[in-house]
Amino acid sequence: MNNEHFETRCIHGDLAVALRDEKRAISFPIYQTASFSHIQTGHNESGFDYSRESNPTRQRLEEIVSSLEGAVGTTAFSSGMAAVSACFELFSPGDHMICSEDLYGGVIRLHNLISVKNGIQIDYVDTTDLSAVLNAIRPETKAIYVETPGNPMMEITDLRAGARIAREHGLLLIVDNTFLSPYFQNPLELGADIVVHSGSKFLSGHNDTIAGFASAKDQAIADKIRLISKTTGGVLPPFDSWLVMRGIKTLPIRMEQQQKNAQKIARWLQEQKKVEKVIYPGLKDHPGYEVNAGQTRGAGSMISFRVDCADTALRMLQKVKIVTFAESLGGTESLLTYPALQTHPDVPAETREHLGITDTLLRLSVGIENADDIISDLKQALE
Ligand SMILES: Cc1ncc(COP(=O)(O)O)c(C=O)c1O
Structure with missing residues (x-):
């Protein structure tokens, strides 16, 4: 190099x-x-x-x-x-x-x-x-x-x-x-x-x-x-x-902006009544926080979170407008994914259960839209 x-x-x-x-x-x-x-x-x-x-x-x-x-x-x-x-x-x-x-x-x-x-x-x-x-x-x-x-x-x-x-x-x-x-x-x-x-x-x-x-x-x-x-x-x-x-x-500027947005959104999600758990390596309560910080220069912009029931998860997927219900990640557009049905359906049910990939788990890939707009969209989808 x-x-x-x-x-x-x-x-x-x-x-x-x-x-x-x-x-x-x-x-x-x-x-x-x-x-x-x-x-x-x-x-x-x-x-x-x-x-x-x-x-x-x-x-x-x-x-x-x-x-x-x-x-x-x-x-x-x-x-x-x-x-x-x-x-x-x-x-x-x-x-x-x-x-x-x-x-x-x-x-x-x-x-x-x-x-x-x-x-x-x-x-x-x-x-x-x-x-x-x-x-x-x-x-x-x-x-x-x-x-x-x-x-x-x-x-x-x-x-x-x-x-x-x-x-x-x-x-x-x-x-x-x-x-x-x-x-x-x-x-x-x-x-x-x-x-x-x-x-x-x-x-x-x-x-x-x-x-x-x-x-x-x-x-x-x-x-x-x-x-x-x-x-x-x-x-x-x-x-x-x-x-x-x-x-x-534009990788560096996208990564920085996506991470900045993700940090704000992860903290906001933590405060929502219907959100039971936020899994983001940039949050200090993540069990891998220290290890991640010791081997990387950031925590990125992928957030998984668990909501109170399957109904809330399904309604969020239907109601989001700026965030798009779609499989994939890492792009300029924020995408909300339902791992149990989209990325992991071929994984045996007992393995999914063991890992926690249940019908209440959602995965958010945070894009470069304005973070407040993403939050407003998630807020109306959670209501
Ligand atoms: C972590 C990870 N590795 C590999 C792949 C496979 O990549 P592709 O969809 O480009 O074949 C994916 C796809 O979602 C992924 O999330």
Whole structure:
């Protein structure tokens, strides 16, 4: 990584390696092409062959994400799930993984539908409890997979301690950094081996594209992930690469404004009679507050909260006007999600119950609208 500050790297990438447009366009061009021509055999002037393998627009974006995450290499995928799947492809039949139990439901579906069939075993453990992680390690364990903050219960895992355990037992530590983005958290610097992102969220930031990233600290792992992407083909198209690149330019100011709004809204929610619990790592009563503060530069803008009954939750979803009842997160628009039905329906009912993903739980992704307007909207929806 070079010496420029984070905000500068969001705009220009790593100046030492940045791919520049030969016409010196300020906005990097969209190379909407499937293939690249050659003058004669044995020569590849442009360095590009075929856009499944590599494409200049995608490469420029990958370099920016590497710069922001402190990675040696990043591969951009057509979705966050494609990036997670590529990481799971690093393992072979008989291998075992330990995953956070507070996890995006799609990853649990990936395990149940695909990984089990491929002979990979997964144990879900409470990764906030490091003794539970240690107890789950077996001779065939190959990786620890963590979301912190977890989706949707905002559980915080100590990444330095997780990395220590992974190192001592020869395991890979894979961290989903979607909820905080590299603006607030850099797992590779804390000892993780791979960072994954749903680029559909904070990185692109405008609820207008689907993308994913896997960034690695080690060249051999980065190369393996790139080969998996070239082989399985779930790559990010040029136009979507450009959209995410444009989104990243404003990542720092969006993250700051969203967090500022979230802090105000979390405190307001705490005072509401019909709200029984507010789960936000930026509140001092969050059990992971200290750990989160010690490994990040912020608590982000995702808030889960529990209301008094299912009826209140359903009415809120129907009545919100500025906040939108929709699945997804991390964009400029505030979204209210019902995890039990939207993000975690494929998770077995008893697991949902155990985690607290019940019919009274709502998840709010706070956008960049005026915080007072969001609060007025939530207030009328709660009445
Ligand atoms: C934490 C987390 N990781 C991964 C994903 C999957 O990303 P995508 O929807 O881009 O495939 C999601 C989607 O909501 C998510 O919330």
